[in-house]
Amino acid sequence: MRICGGAKNKNYGPIQITAEQIVGEARELEESVIHRHHRPPKQKINDGTELGEYRLRKRKEFEDLIRRVGWNVKVWVKYAEWEESQKDFDRARSVWERVLEVDYKNHRLWLKYAEFEMKNRFINHARNVWHRAITLLPRVDQLWYKYIHMENMLGNVVGVRRIFEMWMEWMPERHAWLSYIKFELKYKEIQHARDLFERFVLCHPTVASWIRYAKFEINNGDACSTRNVFERALDKVVAAEDDEEAHKFFVAFADFEASCNETHRAECIYQFALHHHVPKGINC
Amino acid sequence: MSEERDVHPDCRNASNPYHECTDYCFRVIAEAKLRMQLHHQSVAQASGGSRREEAIPNELYPDEGTHDDGPRPEENSDSEPDQPEPAQENMEDGSFPKLSSRQKKWMELRAKMQEAKKRNQIEIANEKKRMEPPTESRGVSKQKWLEDRKKKIGKLLDANGLDMTKAYMLDTQEAAEEKYKKWDKDPAPFGWDVFNQRTLYNAYKKRTKNIEVDVEEYNRMKEADPEFYRDASSLQYGKAPKISEDKIDKMVQELKDRDAKRGSFSRRRKFNDEKDVDSINDRNEHFNKKIERAFGKYTLEIKNNLERGTALPD
Numbered sequence: 001m002r003i004c005g006g007a008k009n010k011n012y013g014p015i016q017i018t019a020e021q022i023v024g025e026a027r028e029l030e031e032s033v034i035h036r037h038h039r040p041p042k043q044k045i046n047d048g049t050e051l052g053e054y055r056l057r058k059r060k061e062f063e064d065l066i067r068r069v070g071w072n073v074k075v076w077v078k079y080a081e082w083e084e085s086q087k088d089f090d091r092a093r094s095v096w097e098r099v100l101e102v103d104y105k106n107h108r109l110w111l112k113y114a115e116f117e118m119k120n121r122f123i124n125h126a127r128n129v130w131h132r133a134i135t136l137l138p139r140v141d142q143l144w145y146k147y148i149h150m151e152n153m154l155g156n157v158v159g160v161r162r163i164f165e166m167w168m169e170w171m172p173e174r175h176a177w178l179s180y181i182k183f184e185l186k187y188k189e190i191q192h193a194r195d196l197f198e199r200f201v202l203c204h205p206t207v208a209s210w211i212r213y214a215k216f217e218i219n220n221g222d223a224c225s226t227r228n229v230f231e232r233a234l235d236k237v238v239a240a241e242d243d244e245e246a247h248k249f250f251v252a253f254a255d256f257e258a259s260c261n262e263t264h265r266a267e268c269i270y271q272f273a274l275h276h277h278v279p280k281g282i283n284c
Numbered sequence: 285m286s287e288e289r290d291v292h293p294d295c296r297n298a299s300n301p302y303h304e305c306t307d308y309c310f311r312v313i314a315e316a317k318l319r320m321q322l323h324h325q326s327v328a329q330a331s332g333g334s335r336r337e338e339a340i341p342n343e344l345y346p347d348e349g350t351h352d353d354g355p356r357p358e359e360n361s362d363s364e365p366d367q368p369e370p371a372q373e374n375m376e377d378g379s380f381p382k383l384s385s386r387q388k389k390w391m392e393l394r395a396k397m398q399e400a401k402k403r404n405q406i407e408i409a410n411e412k413k414r415m416e417p418p419t420e421s422r423g424v425s426k427q428k429w430l431e432d433r434k435k436k437i438g439k440l441l442d443a444n445g446l447d448m449t450k451a452y453m454l455d456t457q458e459a460a461e462e463k464y465k466k467w468d469k470d471p472a473p474f475g476w477d478v479f480n481q482r483t484l485y486n487a488y489k490k491r492t493k494n495i496e497v498d499v500e501e502y503n504r505m506k507e508a509d510p511e512f513y514r515d516a517s518s519l520q521y522g523k524a525p526k527i528s529e530d531k532i533d534k535m536v537q538e539l540k541d542r543d544a545k546r547g548s549f550s551r552r553r554k555f556n557d558e559k560d561v562d563s564i565n566d567r568n569e570h571f572n573k574k575i576e577r578a579f580g581k582y583t584l585e586i587k588n589n590l591e592r593g594t595a596l597p598d
Contacts, residue, residue: 026564119539121532127524142479145488152495153535154527157502158509162518175485182489186497192513 055086073099073106084116092116093125107133107140118150126150134163138170145179157187171203181216190220207237207245211252223260230256238276247273293384299392494538 045051062079069075076099083092096113103109110133117126130147137143144167151159164180177200184193197213210233217226230253237249250273257266290304294313297303440454441447455463473480505525563569589595 020561023561023564027561030565115539119536121536123527123532124524141481141484145484149488149491150535152492153538154531155498155501156525156527157505159524161513173481175481179485179488182492187499187502 058082070102073103073109076102077109077112080112080116084120089120089122104136107137107143110137110143111146114146114150123154134166139172141172141176144172144176148179148183152183168199168203174204174209177203178212185220193220194225205236207233207249210236211245211249214252214256218256226256293388298388299395491538491542 043050045054062075062082065075066079076095080092080095080099083089083095096109096116099109100113110129114126114129114133117123117129130143130150133140133143134147144163148160148163148167151163160183164183167176168180177196181193181196181200184196193216197216201209201213210229214226214229214233217229233249234253237246250269254266254269254273257263257269291298292305292309292313294316295303295305295309296312296316297309437454444453446453452460473483563572
């Protein structure tokens with residue numbers, strides 16, 4: 001007779017428990033724990049020694065946490081931000097440096113560290129942090145953008161230019177070049193911008209870049225230089241097989257010639273375009 | 285009634301305890317009386333109609349008149365000089381004194397009844413709306429949404445002789461333009477693509493818009509520094525110019541603004557406390573929310589079948 005482990009009566013019992021009831025009981029248990037039994041009472045900090053004790057306790061908690069979950073960046077960040085809130089900047093810095101030892105590739109850490117320095121007005125410290133960040137992670141554009149923005153806000157134009165130059169040495173994406181050019185144009189450095197554009201079309205020899213260069217010349221240069229640009233671009237455009245861009249280019253070129261009242265040249269351009277590329281509906 | 289209120293008993297807002305009669309009230313009362321007299325003459329010929337029935341048209345006003353009561357109580361100063369008038373009006377018109385005591389009471393009661401009826405109707409409709417959806421508490425299936433939509437614009441469609449497929453014909457020009465704009469816009473990047481080249485550049489551009497370009501200071505700095513256009517590999521990399529305090533302040537302020545803005549990127553969702561509790565914990569609840577987001581729409585039918593106990597035959 002094996003009764004243990006084997007129930008003879010296989011009917012369901014008269015009173016059944018429901019899932020909702022189980023869940024409800026679990027929740028009640030949680031609440032009673034949280035609200036009544038196991039939470040420490042809220043204490044007010046009255047003087048220096050109490051503050052010291054509170055800090056000691058918190059620090060111990062944080063250090064334990066990072067010893068347990070050192071791979072989780074979030075706990076480190078919380079620790080550093082708590083130290084910042086306690087206005088203990090040296091300790092905060094040490095925490096930040098320790099995280100960076102763990103994971104320097106995490107660009108978010110660098111961003112937060114630099115923001116910490118900037119918010120607390122340690123400009124040279126911030127510069128140091130930024131410089132290290134862009135040296136270690138040169139392909140993360142956010143770092144460059146934010147560093148440049150900081151120097152820009154501080155009005156250190158020389159610094160901005162220097163950072164941009166450093167960035168351009170890495171041949172970054174189009175948008176980086178465009179932001180540099182915009183910066184130069186803000187201060188009306190036309191010749192500089194022109195040189196930049198030359199470098200730009202060397203670095204990104206696409207039709208779009210040439211069109212951008214030409215537009216710049218139309219806005220800021222004279223007809224002669226614009227025509228020069230367009231003509232140089234012509235060879236590149238013909239060589240490139242990209243029809244969409246090419247047709248945009250031809251339209252831009254022809255518009256420019258039309259605006260210079262050189263309708264004959266505009267016609268020639270259209271003829272040329274029709275010969276070499278099959279257009280998908282140019283608006284003449 | 286110990287207090288004497290400045291209210292004419294014929295006034296349509298008489299039942300409102302805060303109302304005080306003004307010029308406007310008296311004009312309205314006068315007009316009403318005129319109409320009443322004409323009506324009275326016609327009714328007197330038809331039947332020996334009691335005065336009570338004539339009073340009934342006036343009762344229509346208390347319902348509509350309740351809206352007007354807001355600004356009226358403020359015009360207290362006007363009511364005093366007008367005090368002698370209503371007394372005179374009462375004396376002149378022989379038929380109306382009856383309204384002052386019983387009729388006023390009746391008008392009040394009728395007003396209350398109608399008010400209650402209206403409010404009951406609204407509550408019934410709301411309750412019906414509230415009670416219906418819980419049949420499918422986990423999510424609204426597409427069919428229900430379609431039916432809802434059909435109900436909403438069905439009448440309009442039929443009025444114009446349109447089909448559901450031509451529902452777009454009901455849009456106004458502004459609504460249509462907005463729809464076109466939405467189609468043209470590129471969808472905002474989400475997920476891992478949020479910080480792509482384009483968005484970073486746009487964010488940078490947006491931030492630089494706030495920087496003032498001071499061309500004179502720029503020129504001054506140009507003269508002061510012989511190596512203004514320095515290269516990346518310049519040896520003067522360590523030298524930094526003196527930064528004025530207010531520039532630093534501006535930078536700190538901008539950072540703080542950015543922080544505040546960051547907080548408003550995701551809004552706090554309303555806590556739906558009627559929803560079934562299916563978690564034992566806060567972490568569990570969070571997990572359930574995430575999993576519902578990911579798999580909710582695929583498991584909707586299955587869940588509904590389980591709740592119902594049987595699967596539907598389609």
